[in-house]
Amino acid sequence: MQQVVCKLTELQPGELKEIQFGRISLVIGRTGAGELFAFSNRCIHQGAPLSKGKLCGTSAPTDLPGQYSYVKEGEVLRCPWHGREFDVTAGGQMMSDPRRALGRFQIFVAGEDVVVSTLNKPEKGEVADEQK
Amino acid sequence: MEVKQGQITDGLLETGIIDTDIHERVLYPDLVPYLDNPWRRYITDCGWIQEKHLPYTQPTVAGLNRADAALPDGRPAGSDLAFLRSQLLDELNIRYGILTGALDPSPSSMNGWHEMATALASAYNDYQIEHWLEKDSRLYGSVHIAAQDPLAAAREIDRVGPHPKMVQVLLPIDNIVWGDPYYHPIFAAAERNNLVIAMHHNEPAVYFGRFPRYFIEWHTLISTAHMMQVTSFVFNGVFEKFPNLKLLMIEAGFTYVPHLMRKMDQQYRDLRHEVPWIKRLPSEIVREHIRFTTQPMEEFSKAEFEQWLDLLGSEEMVCFSSDYPHWDFDHPVGGFPNMRDSLRQKIFHDNALALYPKLPQDQGRCPRCSRSFASSPNCNQES
Ligand code: FES
Numbered sequence: 001m002q003q004v005v006c007k008l009t010e011l012q013p014g015e016l017k018e019i020q021f022g023r024i025s026l027v028i029g030r031t032g033a034g035e036l037f038a039f040s041n042r043c044i045h046q047g048a049p050l051s052k053g054k055l056c057g058t059s060a061p062t063d064l065p066g067q068y069s070y071v072k073e074g075e076v077l078r079c080p081w082h083g084r085e086f087d088v089t090a091g092g093q094m095m096s097d098p099r100r101a102l103g104r105f106q107i108f109v110a111g112e113d114v115v116v117s118t119l120n121k122p123e124k125g126e127v128a129d130e131q132k
Numbered sequence: 133m134e135v136k137q138g139q140i141t142d143g144l145l146e147t148g149i150i151d152t153d154i155h156e157r158v159l160y161p162d163l164v165p166y167l168d169n170p171w172r173r174y175i176t177d178c179g180w181i182q183e184k185h186l187p188y189t190q191p192t193v194a195g196l197n198r199a200d201a202a203l204p205d206g207r208p209a210g211s212d213l214a215f216l217r218s219q220l221l222d223e224l225n226i227r228y229g230i231l232t233g234a235l236d237p238s239p240s241s242m243n244g245w246h247e248m249a250t251a252l253a254s255a256y257n258d259y260q261i262e263h264w265l266e267k268d269s270r271l272y273g274s275v276h277i278a279a280q281d282p283l284a285a286a287r288e289i290d291r292v293g294p295h296p297k298m299v300q301v302l303l304p305i306d307n308i309v310w311g312d313p314y315y316h317p318i319f320a321a322a323e324r325n326n327l328v329i330a331m332h333h334n335e336p337a338v339y340f341g342r343f344p345r346y347f348i349e350w351h352t353l354i355s356t357a358h359m360m361q362v363t364s365f366v367f368n369g370v371f372e373k374f375p376n377l378k379l380l381m382i383e384a385g386f387t388y389v390p391h392l393m394r395k396m397d398q399q400y401r402d403l404r405h406e407v408p409w410i411k412r413l414p415s416e417i418v419r420e421h422i423r424f425t426t427q428p429m430e431e432f433s434k435a436e437f438e439q440w441l442d443l444l445g446s447e448e449m450v451c452f453s454s455d456y457p458h459w460d461f462d463h464p465v466g467g468f469p470n471m472r473d474s475l476r477q478k479i480f481h482d483n484a485l486a487l488y489p490k491l492p493q494d495q496g497r498c499p500r501c502s503r504s505f506a507s508s509p510n511c512n513q514e515s
């Protein structure tokens with residue numbers, strides 16, 4: 001299944017959007033750097049609508065207790081309920097437990113359109129290329 | 133797992149759900165019309181606000197609330213009945229919801245000026261009745277008191293406790309353990325008004341009277357503050373003195389309880405002589421008199437969840453709570469493992485119904501035709 005979900009101009013870097021993909025609600029967005037992502041809109045913890053969360057950064061893992069270093073601005077999707085962090089640049093991995101990840105969908109640009117697909121194409125690298 | 137409105141009833145629970153922890157949000161301006169002078173003028177003229185202590189209010193993306201519970205016009209989460217109805221009561225098919233307040237102000241937590249605390253509690257109760265309890269048949273309320281002055285608190289319980297929609301007296305957990313005989317007039321008043329005593333933590337300083345460095349430590353250790361209260365109630369003989377009294381411990385979950393019951397039993401076997409008014413095992417007292425809310429739920433498999441209930445020795449001690457609209461809200465489907473229908477019925481409905489004698493005791497069935505309200509929506513639940 002493949003569906004045009006919006007124009008690229010309607011989805012600015014750093015933005016999140018809820019879209020209907022067939023019968024499934026998805027959260028789509030663009031990182032601060034403009035890379036597209038699409039995930040199921042239901043958090044894998046208790047089912048919160050992720051589109052109501054925040055696209056933000058986070059504190060980098062460190063070996064030094066007390067050290068805060070804010071990184072990955074615009075690459076971390078935080079759930080609106082319990083605040084779990086998902087790395088949208090790493091397939092929606094939960095940052096506190098990378099064995100778990102959000103349900104992921106393909107998203108790419110075709111002409112001016114943003115297209116979401118369940119098919120295994122194009123790969124993420126190609127998506128980035130198309131946006132250039 | 134797609135959860136749709138009514139699914140809980142259609143597929144899981146015919147009776148609907150009883151939610152034992154819903155935080156309506158009340159702001160000082162809401163209370164002003166219900167305050168006499170000088171209390172009103174201290175707020176309107178002098179800008180009085182209650183002291184707060186918690187150094188961290190940042191756990192998630194909207195602070196201490198669910199990000200999707202903030203009102204579209206910018207008002208704080210939990211402050212609008214219509215929004216709460218649609219996002220919680222209708223969406224999750226809540227049959228009865230027990231309001232527990234935002235705990236801000238929490239009159240019983242004020243460190244001084246008990247007269248102001250007493251006035252605030254009364255104003256809060258009057259506001260709650262008029263703007264929430266009498267506006268939605270599903271909502272039931274908590275009597276707020278200034279427990280530092282137990283006699284004044286008992287008078288307030290006698291004043292508003294008889295209201296048909298008041299089901300409990302709410303005590304915060306901060307820096308007072310409430311089992312002390314000094315506070316027993318409160319429990320006498322609750323018992324004579326057929327009210328449960330409910331405790332919900334406010335901002336207990338869980339590190340020997342101080343706050344830990346990080347929120348994650350504080351939030352992990354909230355159950356220790358609840359353990360102090362349960363221990364205090366049991367060994368101070370509250371339930372021996374008030375045999376019809378029930379206590380609900382709100383928002384520390386239930387996984388700490390098996391440990392505490394076992395530990396109290398062991399101590400009792402050794403040290404009974406110090407508390408000779410206690411005439412049976414503490415675990416028996418807990419099972420008979422105390423209930424615990426589910427939230428905040430740890431993640432369980434079905435087997436783990438049942439094991440924990442086995443350790444409690446009862447399926448009747450745990451009551452569902454959502455904690456709406458706070459950030460650690462638990463969803464009645466997404467937050468729980470699969471479970472037997474009979475167990476689900478108890479946890480999401482029957483245990484709370486048994487706890488609160490003032491809730492309509494009709495098992496979700498129309499008293500006239502005996503059909504479930506869920507299957508025959510034309511029956512009037514208020515009849
Ligand atoms: S529902 Fe998303 S973190 Fe809990």
